Amino acid sequence: MTGAKQAKGPARRADAQRSIAAILEAAVSALSRNPEASVSEIAKAAGVGRVTLYGHFPNRVDLVEAALASAIEKGHAALDSVDLTGDPRQALARLIDSSWLLVNRSRSLLLAAQGVLPPGRIRILHAGPVERVEGLVERGRDEGVFRSDLSTPWLVGVLHSVMHNAADEINAGRLDSEKAGAFITATVLAAFTPPGSRVPG
Amino acid sequence: MTGAKQAKGPARRADAQRSIAAILEAAVSALSRNPEASVSEIAKAAGVGRVTLYGHFPNRVDLVEAALASAIEKGHAALDSVDLTGDPRQALARLIDSSWLLVNRSRSLLLAAQGVLPPGRIRILHAGPVERVEGLVERGRDEGVFRSDLSTPWLVGVLHSVMHNAADEINAGRLDSEKAGAFITATVLAAFTPPGSRVPG
DNA sequence: AGTAACTCGTACAGCACTGTTCGACAAGGG
DNA sequence: CCCTTGTCGAACAGTGCTGTACGAGTTACT
Numbered sequence: 152m153t154g155a156k157q158a159k160g161p162a163r164r165a166d167a168q169r170s171i172a173a174i175l176e177a178a179v180s181a182l183s184r185n186p187e188a189s190v191s192e193i194a195k196a197a198g199v200g201r202v203t204l205y206g207h208f209p210n211r212v213d214l215v216e217a218a219l220a221s222a223i224e225k226g227h228a229a230l231d232s233v234d235l236t237g238d239p240r241q242a243l244a245r246l247i248d249s250s251w252l253l254v255n256r257s258r259s260l261l262l263a264a265q266g267v268l269p270p271g272r273i274r275i276l277h278a279g280p281v282e283r284v285e286g287l288v289e290r291g292r293d294e295g296v297f298r299s300d301l302s303t304p305w306l307v308g309v310l311h312s313v314m315h316n317a318a319d320e321i322n323a324g325r326l327d328s329e330k331a332g333a334f335i336t337a338t339v340l341a342a343f344t345p346p347g348s349r350v351p352g
Numbered sequence: 353m354t355g356a357k358q359a360k361g362p363a364r365r366a367d368a369q370r371s372i373a374a375i376l377e378a379a380v381s382a383l384s385r386n387p388e389a390s391v392s393e394i395a396k397a398a399g400v401g402r403v404t405l406y407g408h409f410p411n412r413v414d415l416v417e418a419a420l421a422s423a424i425e426k427g428h429a430a431l432d433s434v435d436l437t438g439d440p441r442q443a444l445a446r447l448i449d450s451s452w453l454l455v456n457r458s459r460s461l462l463l464a465a466q467g468v469l470p471p472g473r474i475r476i477l478h479a480g481p482v483e484r485v486e487g488l489v490e491r492g493r494d495e496g497v498f499r500s501d502l503s504t505p506w507l508v509g510v511l512h513s514v515m516h517n518a519a520d521e522i523n524a525g526r527l528d529s530e531k532a533g534a535f536i537t538a539t540v541l542a543a544f545t546p547p548g549s550r551v552p553g
Numbered sequence: 554a555g556t557a558a559c560t561c562g563t564a565c566a567g568c569a570c571t572g573t574t575c576g577a578c579a580a581g582g583g
Numbered sequence: 584c585c586c587t588t589g590t591c592g593a594a595c596a597g598t599g600c601t602g603t604a605c606g607a608g609t610t611a612c613t
Contacts, residue, residue, distance in 0.1 A: 164589065165582090166581060166588080167588075170590085189571090191570080199591095200592070202574095202591065203590055203591070206589075206590080209572090210571080211572090298542070300553070302526075309513075309539055312513035312517040315513060319509065320509055325505050325506075326506065338506075341551075349549065350499075350545050350548065350549060350550075350551060352501070365612070366610095367609095367611060400560085400561095404559080406601090412600095412602090555612105555613090558611075559609080560608080561606100561607085562605105563606100564603100564604085565604080566602090566604105567600105567601085567603105569601105571596105573597105574596105576591105576592100576593100577591085580587105581589090582588095583585095583587100
Protein backbone atom coordinates (compact mmCIF):
# COMPACT_ATOMS: atom_id res chain seq x y z
CA MET A 152 0.00 0.00 0.00
CA THR A 153 1.73 3.10 -1.22
CA GLY A 154 -1.12 5.27 -0.11
CA ALA A 155 -3.18 6.21 -3.15
CA LYS A 156 -6.37 4.43 -4.00
CA GLN A 157 -5.56 1.33 -5.92
CA ALA A 158 -8.75 -0.67 -5.70
CA LYS A 159 -8.41 -2.91 -8.73
CA GLY A 160 -8.25 -2.33 -12.47
CA PRO A 161 -5.39 -3.30 -14.78
CA ALA A 162 -2.67 -1.52 -12.76
CA ARG A 163 -1.61 2.09 -13.06
CA ARG A 164 0.18 3.80 -15.88
CA ALA A 165 3.85 4.65 -15.45
CA ASP A 166 2.92 8.29 -15.74
CA ALA A 167 0.59 8.14 -12.78
CA GLN A 168 3.08 6.31 -10.61
CA ARG A 169 5.59 9.08 -11.15
CA SER A 170 3.00 11.66 -10.18
CA ILE A 171 2.03 9.83 -7.03
CA ALA A 172 5.64 9.45 -5.98
CA ALA A 173 6.31 13.13 -6.60
CA ILE A 174 3.20 14.16 -4.67
CA LEU A 175 4.06 11.95 -1.74
CA GLU A 176 7.59 13.27 -1.60
CA ALA A 177 6.43 16.85 -1.86
CA ALA A 178 3.80 16.28 0.80
CA VAL A 179 6.32 14.91 3.26
CA SER A 180 8.66 17.77 2.58
CA ALA A 181 6.06 20.52 2.67
CA LEU A 182 4.24 19.22 5.74
CA SER A 183 7.56 18.85 7.52
CA ARG A 184 8.18 22.53 7.04
CA ASN A 185 4.61 23.60 7.74
CA PRO A 186 2.03 21.24 9.22
CA GLU A 187 -0.75 23.31 7.71
CA ALA A 188 0.55 23.38 4.17
CA SER A 189 -2.33 23.64 1.70
CA VAL A 190 -3.10 21.19 -1.05
CA SER A 191 -2.22 23.82 -3.65
CA GLU A 192 1.15 24.28 -2.03
CA ILE A 193 1.89 20.58 -2.05
CA ALA A 194 0.72 20.16 -5.63
CA LYS A 195 2.91 23.02 -6.76
CA ALA A 196 5.91 21.61 -4.91
CA ALA A 197 5.30 18.29 -6.64
CA GLY A 198 5.22 19.99 -10.02
CA VAL A 199 1.69 18.80 -10.54
CA GLY A 200 -1.74 20.38 -10.99
CA ARG A 201 -4.04 20.52 -8.02
CA VAL A 202 -6.68 18.62 -9.93
CA THR A 203 -4.25 15.83 -10.67
CA LEU A 204 -3.52 15.50 -7.01
CA TYR A 205 -7.21 15.17 -6.24
CA GLY A 206 -7.31 12.50 -8.90
CA HIS A 207 -5.05 10.33 -6.75
CA PHE A 208 -5.97 11.35 -3.23
CA PRO A 209 -9.66 11.95 -2.58
CA ASN A 210 -9.10 14.61 0.07
CA ARG A 211 -6.52 16.35 2.19
CA VAL A 212 -6.86 13.94 5.08
CA ASP A 213 -6.04 10.92 2.97
CA LEU A 214 -3.08 12.76 1.55
CA VAL A 215 -1.67 13.57 4.97
CA GLU A 216 -2.15 10.00 6.08
CA ALA A 217 -0.40 8.68 3.01
CA ALA A 218 2.48 11.08 3.55
CA LEU A 219 2.85 10.02 7.15
CA ALA A 220 2.74 6.36 6.22
CA SER A 221 5.36 6.95 3.57
CA ALA A 222 7.71 8.72 5.95
CA ILE A 223 7.28 6.07 8.60
CA GLU A 224 7.92 3.31 6.12
CA LYS A 225 11.15 4.97 5.09
CA GLY A 226 12.16 5.44 8.71
CA HIS A 227 11.33 1.85 9.44
CA ALA A 228 13.71 0.71 6.76
CA ALA A 229 16.51 2.89 8.10
CA LEU A 230 15.88 1.60 11.59
CA ASP A 231 16.10 -2.01 10.53
CA SER A 232 19.66 -1.51 9.41
CA VAL A 233 20.82 -0.62 12.93
CA ASP A 234 22.48 -3.29 15.03
CA LEU A 235 20.65 -3.41 18.35
CA THR A 236 22.60 -6.28 19.88
CA GLY A 237 25.42 -6.05 22.41
CA ASP A 238 25.61 -3.58 25.28
CA PRO A 239 22.20 -1.87 25.38
CA ARG A 240 23.87 1.45 26.10
CA GLN A 241 26.00 1.29 23.01
CA ALA A 242 23.09 -0.04 20.98
CA LEU A 243 21.02 2.91 22.13
CA ALA A 244 23.83 5.28 21.15
CA ARG A 245 23.93 3.73 17.68
CA LEU A 246 20.17 4.00 17.40
CA ILE A 247 20.19 7.65 18.37
CA ASP A 248 22.99 8.52 15.99
CA SER A 249 21.27 7.01 13.03
CA SER A 250 17.72 8.07 13.70
CA TRP A 251 17.52 11.35 15.55
CA LEU A 252 17.69 13.37 12.36
CA LEU A 253 14.99 11.32 10.75
CA VAL A 254 12.74 11.48 13.78
CA ASN A 255 13.25 15.19 13.95
CA ARG A 256 12.27 15.71 10.34
CA SER A 257 9.09 13.72 10.83
CA ARG A 258 8.07 15.70 13.86
CA SER A 259 6.22 18.45 12.06
CA LEU A 260 4.66 15.88 9.79
CA LEU A 261 3.38 14.01 12.81
CA LEU A 262 1.93 17.25 14.08
CA ALA A 263 0.08 17.72 10.82
CA ALA A 264 -1.32 14.24 11.14
CA GLN A 265 -2.41 14.77 14.73
CA GLY A 266 -4.45 17.72 13.58
CA VAL A 267 -6.56 15.82 11.08
CA LEU A 268 -6.29 12.09 11.73
CA PRO A 269 -8.17 10.12 14.38
CA PRO A 270 -5.77 9.39 17.26
CA GLY A 271 -6.01 5.64 16.86
CA ARG A 272 -4.97 5.77 13.23
CA ILE A 273 -1.65 7.37 14.11
CA ARG A 274 -0.79 4.89 16.82
CA ILE A 275 -1.34 2.04 14.40
CA LEU A 276 0.95 3.60 11.83
CA HIS A 277 4.05 3.94 13.92
CA ALA A 278 3.45 1.03 16.20
CA GLY A 279 6.18 -0.86 14.36
CA PRO A 280 9.13 1.47 14.88
CA VAL A 281 8.20 2.08 18.50
CA GLU A 282 8.19 -1.64 19.22
CA ARG A 283 11.81 -2.11 18.26
CA VAL A 284 12.91 0.72 20.52
CA GLU A 285 10.80 -0.57 23.37
CA GLY A 286 12.39 -3.98 22.89
CA LEU A 287 15.85 -2.51 23.29
CA VAL A 288 14.90 -0.55 26.38
CA GLU A 289 13.26 -3.60 27.85
CA ARG A 290 16.42 -5.64 27.35
CA GLY A 291 18.48 -2.94 29.00
CA ARG A 292 16.20 -3.04 32.00
CA ASP A 293 16.47 -6.81 32.24
CA GLU A 294 20.25 -6.55 32.16
CA GLY A 295 20.20 -3.93 34.87
CA VAL A 296 21.89 -1.15 32.91
CA PHE A 297 18.66 0.85 32.43
CA ARG A 298 16.46 1.84 35.32
CA SER A 299 13.39 -0.19 36.17
CA ASP A 300 11.75 2.26 38.54
CA LEU A 301 10.18 4.09 35.59
CA SER A 302 8.00 2.42 32.97
CA THR A 303 9.33 1.54 29.54
CA PRO A 304 6.85 3.77 27.66
CA TRP A 305 7.95 6.66 29.83
CA LEU A 306 11.61 6.06 29.03
CA VAL A 307 10.89 5.81 25.32
CA GLY A 308 8.91 9.02 25.59
CA VAL A 309 11.85 10.71 27.26
CA LEU A 310 14.07 9.60 24.40
CA HIS A 311 11.70 11.23 21.94
CA SER A 312 11.40 14.37 24.02
CA VAL A 313 15.14 14.86 24.21
CA MET A 314 15.41 14.43 20.45
CA HIS A 315 12.76 17.08 20.01
CA ASN A 316 14.63 19.34 22.35
CA ALA A 317 17.72 18.93 20.22
CA ALA A 318 15.72 19.90 17.16
CA ASP A 319 14.45 23.02 18.89
CA GLU A 320 17.91 24.01 20.06
CA ILE A 321 19.36 23.60 16.60
CA ASN A 322 16.48 25.51 15.14
CA ALA A 323 17.12 28.35 17.58
CA GLY A 324 20.80 28.39 16.72
CA ARG A 325 21.92 27.43 20.21
CA LEU A 326 23.20 24.00 19.25
CA ASP A 327 25.55 22.82 16.56
CA SER A 328 23.95 20.15 14.41
CA GLU A 329 27.19 18.13 14.58
CA LYS A 330 27.12 17.84 18.34
CA ALA A 331 23.43 17.03 18.66
CA GLY A 332 23.90 13.27 18.58
CA ALA A 333 26.43 13.36 21.40
CA PHE A 334 24.26 15.65 23.49
CA ILE A 335 21.22 13.48 23.09
CA THR A 336 23.13 10.31 23.87
CA ALA A 337 24.81 11.78 26.95
CA THR A 338 21.51 13.06 28.27
CA VAL A 339 19.45 9.96 27.61
CA LEU A 340 22.03 7.52 28.93
CA ALA A 341 22.17 9.50 32.15
CA ALA A 342 18.40 9.64 32.38
CA PHE A 343 18.20 5.87 31.87
CA THR A 344 20.81 5.07 34.50
CA PRO A 345 19.35 3.23 37.53
CA PRO A 346 19.35 5.19 40.80
CA GLY A 347 22.46 4.34 42.78
CA SER A 348 24.55 3.51 39.72
CA ARG A 349 27.20 5.71 38.19
CA VAL A 350 26.44 7.68 35.06
CA PRO A 351 28.61 6.42 32.18
CA GLY A 352 30.85 8.75 30.24
CA MET B 353 0.46 46.52 30.85
CA THR B 354 -2.50 44.20 31.01
CA GLY B 355 -2.40 43.71 27.29
CA ALA B 356 -5.18 45.78 25.76
CA LYS B 357 -4.52 49.13 24.19
CA GLN B 358 -4.45 51.70 26.92
CA ALA B 359 -2.77 54.63 25.24
CA LYS B 360 -4.11 57.54 27.26
CA GLY B 361 -7.56 58.99 27.95
CA PRO B 362 -9.23 59.29 31.34
CA ALA B 363 -8.83 55.60 32.23
CA ARG B 364 -11.21 52.82 31.39
CA ARG B 365 -14.67 52.18 32.71
CA ALA B 366 -15.17 49.36 35.22
CA ASP B 367 -17.39 47.66 32.68
CA ALA B 368 -14.65 47.51 30.11
CA GLN B 369 -12.10 46.20 32.59
CA ARG B 370 -14.36 43.28 33.38
CA SER B 371 -14.75 42.51 29.69
CA ILE B 372 -11.04 42.62 29.07
CA ALA B 373 -10.34 40.34 32.00
CA ALA B 374 -12.98 37.86 30.83
CA ILE B 375 -11.64 37.91 27.28
CA LEU B 376 -8.08 37.36 28.43
CA GLU B 377 -9.06 34.49 30.65
CA ALA B 378 -11.16 32.90 27.94
CA ALA B 379 -8.36 33.35 25.41
CA VAL B 380 -5.84 31.59 27.63
CA SER B 381 -8.26 28.78 28.29
CA ALA B 382 -9.42 28.35 24.71
CA LEU B 383 -5.97 28.62 23.15
CA SER B 384 -4.67 26.13 25.67
CA ARG B 385 -7.16 23.61 24.42
CA ASN B 386 -6.79 24.49 20.76
CA PRO B 387 -3.97 26.71 19.47
CA GLU B 388 -6.07 27.67 16.46
CA ALA B 389 -9.17 28.72 18.34
CA SER B 390 -11.04 31.39 16.39
CA VAL B 391 -11.87 34.85 17.64
CA SER B 392 -15.57 33.98 17.65
CA GLU B 393 -14.86 30.99 19.82
CA ILE B 394 -12.90 33.04 22.33
CA ALA B 395 -15.49 35.79 22.41
CA LYS B 396 -18.25 33.29 23.04
CA ALA B 397 -16.27 31.61 25.81
CA ALA B 398 -15.78 35.03 27.39
CA GLY B 399 -19.51 35.70 27.25
CA VAL B 400 -18.90 38.70 25.05
CA GLY B 401 -19.78 39.75 21.52
CA ARG B 402 -17.14 39.37 18.85
CA VAL B 403 -17.40 43.06 18.07
CA THR B 404 -16.72 43.97 21.67
CA LEU B 405 -13.59 41.89 21.58
CA TYR B 406 -12.37 43.74 18.51
CA GLY B 407 -13.04 46.92 20.41
CA HIS B 408 -10.32 46.01 22.88
CA PHE B 409 -7.89 44.02 20.76
CA PRO B 410 -7.30 45.31 17.24
CA ASN B 411 -6.66 41.88 15.73
CA ARG B 412 -6.14 38.24 16.50
CA VAL B 413 -2.39 38.52 16.75
CA ASP B 414 -2.54 41.13 19.46
CA LEU B 415 -5.05 39.03 21.31
CA VAL B 416 -2.83 35.98 21.28
CA GLU B 417 0.13 38.01 22.42
CA ALA B 418 -1.86 39.52 25.27
CA ALA B 419 -3.06 36.07 26.31
CA LEU B 420 0.45 34.70 26.32
CA ALA B 421 1.73 37.66 28.29
CA SER B 422 -1.05 37.21 30.79
CA ALA B 423 -0.33 33.52 31.28
CA ILE B 424 3.37 34.13 31.64
CA GLU B 425 2.80 36.87 34.16
CA LYS B 426 0.68 34.56 36.26
CA GLY B 427 3.28 31.81 35.98
CA HIS B 428 5.98 34.25 36.95
CA ALA B 429 4.16 35.06 40.14
CA ALA B 430 3.76 31.39 41.02
CA LEU B 431 7.42 30.79 40.34
CA ASP B 432 8.52 33.56 42.61
CA SER B 433 6.96 31.85 45.58
CA VAL B 434 9.24 28.82 45.25
CA ASP B 435 12.28 28.57 47.47
CA LEU B 436 15.28 27.98 45.23
CA THR B 437 17.94 28.00 47.94
CA GLY B 438 19.59 25.00 49.55
CA ASP B 439 20.58 21.79 47.76
CA PRO B 440 20.07 22.49 44.04
CA ARG B 441 18.65 19.01 43.55
CA GLN B 442 15.96 19.54 46.15
CA ALA B 443 15.32 23.04 44.91
CA LEU B 444 14.85 21.65 41.41
CA ALA B 445 12.44 19.06 42.77
CA ARG B 446 10.42 21.79 44.46
CA LEU B 447 10.43 23.83 41.30
CA ILE B 448 9.19 20.92 39.22
CA ASP B 449 6.46 20.01 41.67
CA SER B 450 5.04 23.49 41.73
CA SER B 451 5.37 24.42 38.10
CA TRP B 452 5.09 21.43 35.83
CA LEU B 453 1.31 21.63 35.70
CA LEU B 454 1.42 25.30 34.89
CA VAL B 455 4.07 24.87 32.23
CA ASN B 456 2.07 22.06 30.72
CA ARG B 457 -1.08 24.12 30.50
CA SER B 458 0.78 26.93 28.78
CA ARG B 459 2.28 24.63 26.20
CA SER B 460 -0.55 24.76 23.71
CA LEU B 461 -0.82 28.48 24.24
CA LEU B 462 2.83 28.87 23.43
CA LEU B 463 2.25 26.87 20.28
CA ALA B 464 -0.51 29.26 19.27
CA ALA B 465 1.84 32.16 19.81
CA GLN B 466 4.63 30.55 17.79
CA GLY B 467 2.27 30.32 14.86
CA VAL B 468 1.50 34.02 14.66
CA LEU B 469 4.09 35.99 16.63
CA PRO B 470 7.57 36.95 15.45
CA PRO B 471 10.08 34.63 17.15
CA GLY B 472 11.87 37.44 18.96
CA ARG B 473 8.67 38.66 20.57
CA ILE B 474 8.15 35.35 22.33
CA ARG B 475 11.67 35.11 23.68
CA ILE B 476 11.31 38.54 25.21
CA LEU B 477 8.08 37.59 26.91
CA HIS B 478 9.27 34.57 28.82
CA ALA B 479 12.83 35.64 29.27
CA GLY B 480 12.07 36.35 32.93
CA PRO B 481 10.91 32.92 34.08
CA VAL B 482 13.66 31.17 32.12
CA GLU B 483 16.31 33.24 33.83
CA ARG B 484 15.40 32.04 37.29
CA VAL B 485 15.56 28.42 36.23
CA GLU B 486 18.86 28.98 34.47
CA GLY B 487 20.19 30.57 37.60
CA LEU B 488 19.34 27.51 39.64
CA VAL B 489 20.92 25.14 37.12
CA GLU B 490 23.99 27.32 36.96
CA ARG B 491 24.38 27.17 40.71
CA GLY B 492 24.02 23.40 40.66
CA ARG B 493 26.81 23.22 38.11
CA ASP B 494 29.05 25.41 40.19
CA GLU B 495 28.47 23.20 43.21
CA GLY B 496 29.27 20.11 41.19
CA VAL B 497 25.92 18.37 41.62
CA PHE B 498 24.75 19.07 38.06
CA ARG B 499 26.83 18.13 35.05
CA SER B 500 28.95 20.75 33.32
CA ASP B 501 29.70 18.84 30.14
CA LEU B 502 26.43 20.02 28.65
CA SER B 503 25.38 23.66 28.31
CA THR B 504 22.93 25.26 30.68
CA PRO B 505 20.38 26.12 27.96
CA TRP B 506 20.45 22.50 26.88
CA LEU B 507 19.75 21.28 30.39
CA VAL B 508 16.90 23.74 30.81
CA GLY B 509 15.54 22.59 27.48
CA VAL B 510 15.68 18.98 28.65
CA LEU B 511 13.71 19.95 31.73
CA HIS B 512 11.01 21.43 29.54
CA SER B 513 11.01 18.47 27.20
CA VAL B 514 10.51 15.99 29.98
CA MET B 515 7.63 18.05 31.33
CA HIS B 516 6.05 18.00 27.90
CA ASN B 517 6.55 14.29 27.73
CA ALA B 518 4.70 13.93 31.01
CA ALA B 519 1.84 15.96 29.60
CA ASP B 520 1.67 13.72 26.54
CA GLU B 521 1.75 10.56 28.60
CA ILE B 522 -1.05 11.78 30.82
CA ASN B 523 -3.01 12.84 27.82
CA ALA B 524 -2.62 9.38 26.32
CA GLY B 525 -3.75 7.76 29.54
CA ARG B 526 -0.43 6.01 30.12
CA LEU B 527 0.54 8.05 33.16
CA ASP B 528 -1.28 8.89 36.35
CA SER B 529 -1.42 12.62 36.90
CA GLU B 530 -0.48 12.10 40.55
CA LYS B 531 2.79 10.41 39.76
CA ALA B 532 3.88 12.81 37.07
CA GLY B 533 5.86 15.06 39.39
CA ALA B 534 7.88 12.17 40.75
CA PHE B 535 8.56 10.78 37.27
CA ILE B 536 9.75 14.11 35.98
CA THR B 537 11.95 14.73 38.98
CA ALA B 538 13.52 11.27 38.89
CA THR B 539 14.24 11.56 35.19
CA VAL B 540 15.61 15.08 35.22
CA LEU B 541 17.79 14.59 38.28
CA ALA B 542 19.37 11.57 36.62
CA ALA B 543 19.84 13.45 33.37
CA PHE B 544 21.53 16.30 35.26
CA THR B 545 23.90 14.05 37.19
CA PRO B 546 27.56 14.51 36.19
CA PRO B 547 29.17 11.56 34.41
CA GLY B 548 30.96 9.37 36.93
CA SER B 549 28.69 10.34 39.81
CA ARG B 550 25.95 8.22 41.26
CA VAL B 551 22.34 8.92 40.36
CA PRO B 552 20.43 10.02 43.49
CA GLY B 553 17.27 8.28 44.61
C1' DA C 554 -30.06 63.27 34.94
C1' DG C 555 -27.23 63.67 31.33
C1' DT C 556 -23.36 62.35 28.67
C1' DA C 557 -19.76 59.68 27.16
C1' DA C 558 -18.23 55.06 27.19
C1' DC C 559 -19.44 50.60 26.32
C1' DT C 560 -22.00 46.59 24.31
C1' DC C 561 -24.75 44.03 21.15
C1' DG C 562 -26.52 41.77 16.79
C1' DT C 563 -26.50 41.82 12.18
C1' DA C 564 -24.56 42.52 8.10
C1' DC C 565 -20.97 43.13 4.78
C1' DA C 566 -16.54 42.74 2.04
C1' DG C 567 -12.53 40.24 1.48
C1' DC C 568 -9.71 36.36 1.60
C1' DA C 569 -8.01 31.55 1.50
C1' DC C 570 -8.96 27.14 1.27
C1' DT C 571 -11.49 22.64 -0.13
C1' DG C 572 -13.50 19.65 -3.36
C1' DT C 573 -15.88 19.20 -7.95
C1' DT C 574 -16.85 19.83 -12.88
C1' DC C 575 -15.75 20.80 -17.54
C1' DG C 576 -13.39 20.47 -21.95
C1' DA C 577 -9.16 20.21 -24.27
C1' DC C 578 -4.83 18.18 -24.62
C1' DA C 579 -0.71 14.84 -23.95
C1' DA C 580 1.14 10.32 -23.16
C1' DG C 581 1.45 5.51 -22.24
C1' DG C 582 0.08 0.61 -23.47
C1' DG C 583 -1.63 -3.16 -26.34
C1' DC D 584 -2.11 3.39 -34.34
C1' DC D 585 -5.88 3.86 -31.50
C1' DC D 586 -7.95 4.18 -27.18
C1' DT D 587 -7.68 4.39 -22.50
C1' DT D 588 -5.64 6.81 -18.83
C1' DG D 589 -3.81 10.68 -17.05
C1' DT D 590 -3.00 15.72 -16.90
C1' DC D 591 -3.96 20.55 -17.08
C1' DG D 592 -6.06 25.20 -16.25
C1' DA D 593 -9.96 27.68 -15.39
C1' DA D 594 -13.94 28.14 -13.20
C1' DC D 595 -17.55 27.26 -9.64
C1' DA D 596 -19.93 26.53 -5.24
C1' DG D 597 -19.44 26.12 -0.47
C1' DT D 598 -17.39 27.11 3.92
C1' DG D 599 -15.24 29.53 7.66
C1' DC D 600 -12.55 32.88 9.02
C1' DT D 601 -11.01 38.08 9.74
C1' DG D 602 -11.80 42.80 10.26
C1' DT D 603 -15.08 46.75 9.62
C1' DA D 604 -19.50 49.41 9.65
C1' DC D 605 -23.89 50.72 11.34
C1' DG D 606 -27.57 51.70 14.61
C1' DA D 607 -29.82 50.95 18.60
C1' DG D 608 -29.67 49.81 23.25
C1' DT D 609 -27.36 49.69 28.03
C1' DT D 610 -24.18 50.88 31.68
C1' DA D 611 -21.21 53.48 34.29
C1' DC D 612 -19.18 57.80 35.93
C1' DT D 613 -20.13 63.00 37.47
